[in-house]
Amino acid sequence: xxxxxxxxxxxxxxxxxxxxxxxxxxxxxxxxxxxxxxxxxxxxxxxxxxxxxxxxxxxxxxxxxxxxxxxxxxxxxxxxxxxxxxxxxxxxxxxxxxxxxxxxxxxxxxxxxxxxxxxxxxxxxxxxxxxxxxxxxxxxxxxxxxxxxxxxxxxxxxxxxxxxxxxxxxxxxxxxxxxxxxxxxxxxxxxxxxxxxxxxxxxxxxxxxxxxxxxxxxxxxxxxxxxxxxxxxxxxxxxxxxxxxxxxxxxxxxxxxxxxxxxxxxxxxxxxxxxxxxxxxxxxxxxxxxxxxxxxxxxxxxxxxxxxx
Amino acid sequence: xxxxxxxxxxxxxxxxxxxxxxxxxxxxxxxxxxxxxxxxxxxxxxxxxxxxxxxxxxxxxxxxxxxxxxxxxxxxxxxxxxxxxxxxxxxxxxxxxxxxxxxxxxxxxxxxxxxxxxxxxxxxxxxxxxxxxxxxxxxxxxxxxxxxxxxxxxxxxxxxxxxxxxxxxxxxxxxxxxxxxxxxxxxxxxxxxxxxxxxxxxxxxxxxxxxxxxxxxxxxxxxxxxxxxxxxxxxxxxxxxxxxxxxxxxxxxxxxxxxxxxxxxxxxxxxxxxxxx
Numbered sequence: 414x415x416x417x418x419x420x421x422x423x424x425x426x427x428x429x430x431x432x433x434x435x436x437x438x439x440x441x442x443x444x445x446x447x448x449x450x451x452x453x454x455x456x457x458x459x460x461x462x463x464x465x466x467x468x469x470x471x472x473x474x475x476x477x478x479x480x481x482x483x484x485x486x487x488x489x490x491x492x493x494x495x496x497x498x499x500x501x502x503x504x505x506x507x508x509x510x511x512x513x514x515x516x517x518x519x520x521x522x523x524x525x526x527x528x529x530x531x532x533x534x535x536x537x538x539x540x541x542x543x544x545x546x547x548x549x550x551x552x553x554x555x556x557x558x559x560x561x562x563x564x565x566x567x568x569x570x571x572x573x574x575x576x577x578x579x580x581x582x583x584x585x586x587x588x589x590x591x592x593x594x595x596x597x598x599x600x601x602x603x604x605x606x607x608x609x610x611x612x613x614x615x616x617x618x619x620x621x622x623x624x625x626x627x628x629x630x631x632x633x634x635x636x637x638x639x640x641x642x643x644x645x646x647x648x649x650x651x652x653x654x655x656x657x658x659x660x661x662x663x664x665x666x667x668x669x670x671x672x673x674x675x676x677x678x679x680x681x682x683x684x685x686x687x688x689x690x691x692x693x694x695x696x697x698x699x700x701x702x703x704x705x706x707x708x709x710x711x712x713x714x715x716x717x718x719x720x721x722x
Numbered sequence: 723x724x725x726x727x728x729x730x731x732x733x734x735x736x737x738x739x740x741x742x743x744x745x746x747x748x749x750x751x752x753x754x755x756x757x758x759x760x761x762x763x764x765x766x767x768x769x770x771x772x773x774x775x776x777x778x779x780x781x782x783x784x785x786x787x788x789x790x791x792x793x794x795x796x797x798x799x800x801x802x803x804x805x806x807x808x809x810x811x812x813x814x815x816x817x818x819x820x821x822x823x824x825x826x827x828x829x830x831x832x833x834x835x836x837x838x839x840x841x842x843x844x845x846x847x848x849x850x851x852x853x854x855x856x857x858x859x860x861x862x863x864x865x866x867x868x869x870x871x872x873x874x875x876x877x878x879x880x881x882x883x884x885x886x887x888x889x890x891x892x893x894x895x896x897x898x899x900x901x902x903x904x905x906x907x908x909x910x911x912x913x914x915x916x917x918x919x920x921x922x923x924x925x926x927x928x929x930x931x932x933x934x935x936x937x938x939x940x941x942x943x944x945x946x947x948x949x950x951x952x953x954x955x956x957x958x959x960x961x962x963x964x965x966x967x968x969x970x971x972x973x974x975x976x977x978x979x980x981x982x983x984x985x986x987x988x989x990x991x992x993x994x995x996x997x998x999x
Contacts, residue, residue, distance in 0.1 A: 430823045433903050437817025440810045441833060441878065444870030449836055452844035452851075459846060466850070512741065518734045528986070529742045532749070535978045537932035539950040540971040544752050547964055555751050558768040587748065594993045639838075647840055650934040658957050677842055682939060687846050694842040701840055 459691035466685055477692035487693070489668050490676040493578065497672070498645040501582040506637060509589040513596035514626075527594070534590035542654035545584040546571060571659045574669035581651055581670065592637060599633035600626070628717045635708070635716045642704050646697060649674040673697060756780065756969040763965055783969035791945065792952040799861050799948060800930035803868035807877055807926045808919045810869055815881035816907050820893055830882075833875050841872065841935075849939055859943040864936050868926060877922045880992065884918035885911060921992040924985060928978060949974045 435442070460477055462470035481487050516526055533541065548555050549570035557567040568576045607625045616624070627634075652672045656665035663679050664671030677697070681690035755763060756779045758772040783789060817823075818830050852863040867873075888911060896906045937948045953974065956967035982989055 427824065430821060431825075434817050434821040434823030434826060437821060437903070437907075438814045438829070440870070441814045441874055444874050445833070445836065448848065448867065448870045449839065449844060449872070452847035453839075455847035455850070456843050466853070512738075515734045515738050520734050520738065524986075526738050526742060527990070528982075529745055531989075532979065532982070533745060535928070535982055536975050537934075537950055537978070539932075539934050539953055540974050543953060543967060543971050544748055547755065547968060548748055548751060550964075553764050553766065553768070555747070555768060558766070562767070587745065591993055594990060598993075643838055643840065647842065653938075654934070654954075658954060658962075660957065660960075674842060678935075678939075681846055681849075687850070691846050694840070694846070697840050698843050701838065705838060 456691045456694055459688050460695050461692075462688045464687040464691075466687060470688065473688065477689045478696075480689065481692060481696065486664075486668060486671065486676060490664075490671045490673045493669065493671060494646055494648060494673040496578055497582060497585075497648060498642065500578075501585050502641050502645045504582075505585050505589050506592060506634075506641065508586060509592035510596050510630075510634075512589075512593045513600055514622075516593070516597050517600040527597070530593050531590035533587045536588075538650040539654055541584065541588065542651045543658060545580070545587075546655065546658055549580050549583075571655065572661075572666055574665070574667040577655065577665050577669045581655060584651065592641075595633060595637065596630065599630040603629040631716045632718060635712055639705055639708055642708070643701055646701055646704075647674045648672045649678065653678075752968055752972060755965065756972050758965065760965060779965040779969035780973070782963070782966035783973060786963065786966055787952055787955040787970070788944075788947075789949075789952070789970065789973075792947050792949045795861075795946060796931060796948040796950075799864050800927045802861060802865040803930040804923045804926045806865065806869035807874075808923050811874060811877035811922055812881050812885075812912060812915055812919065813907070814874070814878045815885055816911060818878065819882045819885035820906075820911070821903065834879060836872060837875050839872060844872075845939065852940065858940055859946045861946075863940040864930065864933070867936065868930055873926075873929070877926070880922055881915060881918045884915055888914055917988070920985065921988045924981065924988055925992055927981075931978060 459470060461472060461474060463473050463477075464470035512530060516523060516530075520526070536544070549557070551557055551567065551569045551572070554570075556570075561567050570576045570580045603626060607629070608621055611621050611625060649672065652665070652670045652675055653663070656663055656670055656675075659665070663675060663683065673693070674697075677690050677693045680686045680693065754770060754772065757775045757777075758769075759776050759778070762769055762772055818826060818833075848863070848867070852858055857863050892910060893906050896910055897903075901909075932950060933948070934950045937951045941947055941951065949970075953967065953970055956963045956970065
């Protein structure tokens with residue numbers, strides 16, 4: 414048998430493997446082409462057009478993007494979104510880590526506690542938003558009644574523009590169970606011998622946390638920040654329900670809970686400004702990409718991947 | 723010394739119990755509200771316990787709005803979503819796990835990176851597409867998005883992790899015996915993957931059940947509404963029917979909580995591996 418034949422034999426086997434492989438993953442390829450690539454291209458195209466669904470898209474060049482730079486509501490929605498990312502997402506991340514650290518003290522009844530902290534995340538966003546609107550009801554809500562009982566002021570949570578975002582942030586703390594569970598899983602992977610060695614050296618609890626625990630779970634923190642930032646910039650359901658269900662226009666009092674994704678949705682499906690909404694989607698995409706890139710870039714300094722376990 | 727270690731052991735419990743009570747209080751308030759009469763719901767100062775258990779709120783919850791219809795719609799969308807996902811995802815995962823074809827790893831990383839794509843970018847063209855296909859107000863935009871949309875990457879990732887844990891000898895020996903890839907997949911690998919399929923099925927169900935933005939976009943006709951967009955009907959211009967609304971929210975949530983208690987381990991595993999919910 415000549416080497417040429419053997420060669421073509423290998424090649425044809427390789428080709429066959431490629432074919433079978435592609436056949437198996439073909440549902441994903443189909444999904445990618447139809448549900449991602451095609452929409453991405455069309456969305457980019459729409460962003461340069463005026464399009465109201467009923468007439469064909471009309472090319473308007475960069476005018477949607479120019480309009481965005483002058484759109485006060487767009488800036489407001491961006492501000493609101495950054496606000497809940499900084500004062501909601503990051504504090505909630507730290508809080509989830511705190512609870513996970515407590516759960517990791519190998520306390521008795523771990524599974525009961527874990528269930529308690531996890532249950533709220535199972536409640537559908539709409540149901541939990543409605544429940545919190547009831548808890549935060551200015552007159553009859555449990556929270557104001559409790560605040561009043563100890564002599565604290567009773568804010569009009571849902572109707573006072575200063576309190577709507579804090580309301581959503583409080584509710585967010587209730588739903589941090591998923592993050593807690595993920596941190597707990599990461600904490601349980603930290604090798605015990607690190608702590609034992611540190612104890613022998615007389616390290617304090619705080620030093621152990623700072624020099625062993627935090628670096629060891631940094632890959633999880635990294636993952637949670639990336640996914641959390643992406644999610645936070647798409648914050649939608651809770652803000653939408655809060656405004657809609659308290660009898661207000663989209664965006665709530667003084668547009669205080671008009672988040673970026675909500676304003677985008679409003680442009681697309683209420684005002685039927687599909688072109689403008691597409692341009693907003695692309696700005697969102699670029700912002701998310703840049704943020705992700707920044708976190709990736711910085712990760713060399715603070716994310717540590719342990720070698721062997 | 724003894725006292726200190728006792729304190730050390732109790733302190734985490736105290737904090738966990740305190741926060742735990744704060745986490746449970748909204749649930750308690752929700753449930754207690756649903757059994758109160760209108761007068762007891764709107765009373766100052768608050769009254770924690772109803773003087774007698776009243777079921778009216780539940781009766782009103784299912785009769786004031788087409789609750790049964792919405793539940794049916796929600797269940798059908800969720801079940802169709804699950805049915806497709808548990809067929810499609812393991813196929814793709816097998817390709818990425820067991821067939822060593824050229825460019826596989828690059829494609830796999832690429833697939834995972836699509837998870838970063840905000841849904842707002844694809845939302846409008848997909849709406850236009852489903853509109854042109856005449857599928858608005860039907861189950862299909864939501865179901866097909868569950869099958870083929872961005873979520874497929876999560877499910878494939880999850881099952882691939884599982885497949886990678888199945889010993890290679892098992893599939894290699896079948897291959898040497900001349901079994902076709904599809905035969906190996908369907909008769910050896912797939913039956914072993916039941917736990918992983920259960921996990922992704924569960925999460926798919928949960929996501930479809932709770933989804934708000936999808937139904938809001940695609941379902942305009944009230945007959946096609948799901949529970950998550952139907953609940954707003956308890957909210958009227960000037961008044962909110964809090965009793966029935968809380969009862970409906972409870973009915974909407976209970977199936978998921980029950981599922982959690984039946985398959986708690988699957989939930990925790992799934993979250994620990996992929997961070998999805």
